[in-house]
Amino acid sequence: MKESETKGLSWPVALLVTLLICGMALLMARLFAAPRSRVLERVTLLPCTSSQSVEVLDKGVVYSDGTSLRALNASGRQVWSYVVGVGCGFSAGPGGIAGWSNDLLVSLNASTGDPFFSASLGSQVLSAVSGQVYTAALVGEEGDGTLVVIEKNGREIDRIALPDVTVLDFGFFNNGNMLWVMSLDTNGTVPMSQIATYRPGRVQAGSITDSEQVVYEVMFDTPRVSAIGTTYIRVYDYAGVENTAARKLIYGWYLMDSAVSQGETLMAFVPMVEIGTSAAINDVRLVKGATDKTIRMPFTCFDIAVRGSAVYGFSSQYVMVHGLNAARAETYQLPFSCDGLIGVTEGNAVVLESGDSVYLVNLPG
Helix, strand or coil: CCCCCCHHHHHHHHHHHHHHHHHHHHHHHHHHHCCEEECCCEEEEEEEECCCCEEEEEEEEECCCCEEEEEEEECCCEEEEEEECCCEEEECCCCEEEEEECCCEEEEEECCCCCEEEEEEECCEEEECCCEEEEEEEEEEEEEEEEEECCCCCCCCEEEECCEEEEEEEECCCCCCEEEEEEECCCCCCCCEEEEEECCCCEEEEEEECCCEEEEEEEECEEEEEECCCEEEEEEECCCCCCCHCCCCCCCCCEEEEEEECCCHHHHHHEHCCCCCCEEEEEEEEEECCEEEEEEEEEEEEEEEECCEEEEEECCEEEEEEEECCCCCCCEEECCCCCEEEEECCCCCEEEEEEEEEEEEEECC
């Protein structure tokens, strides 16, 4: 019996159909698996460079050109400048701008650049922060410094000696009326983390000591003090008494950023193994009150930030925004290659570095 000719010709057709089906299935799988993203188009090139010191200020930025401080608004236009001195440093705090050069300290109005005061402190200023009521400056030498506290009118009210410790950070809380200092004492057999609180011009109010871990971050959520260390989150009252029931194990995780939202602090931790010499962050642990959950970013991030009740992830091509209670991240594509994060502004924009350039990129909403 003669074999049908159509039967002999069916295998190429069948192969073609199979390839088409497989191709369409692969395409659909990629479409459904890949995060949907929109290209961010509202981008402003700022007149500062990534090699300069730049910080977010309100809806824009403030930066140092080496001698002067300059503030830019959300459109990238300069709104004020102030000459501080050669090699000036600065910090943008909740009560304004603290700037310094050698032994000179200035406190500036963040909106106008007008000085609240300018004073010579007699010693090299290492760092400073401006609060709503006072400005504090660390002077002297690393490991043997003094914290100088000055009122907005320029009157010095306190000098707190801090011998034989490394001051890690300091700032104000309780509406700017109280001062905190975080330090590390390495003179003993084990490192000793210390957090001291002060009423400027009066007395030391409280003290926290932790010899079981190195504390690298402290947060004040009235009336709690949260100390973030290499092993635990420990919660204290202002007198330094720990609430042991609120202790949380975070060994292997590192705090990248935090922000207060609805009276509680949202903290974003990442695995220590993902922030080595070059950060490659995929997993983010979000802690806020009783909530403790881990999310996975759709693309590998080099940095993480927190604003309000959302965590922001940054890769070379994408900005990802994941709400605390969201099922997945909103993904936005950048129109340039990004290699650094400066911060997130109050105007829902991000300030990013690309090579030597600095861009302000507006996000939807």
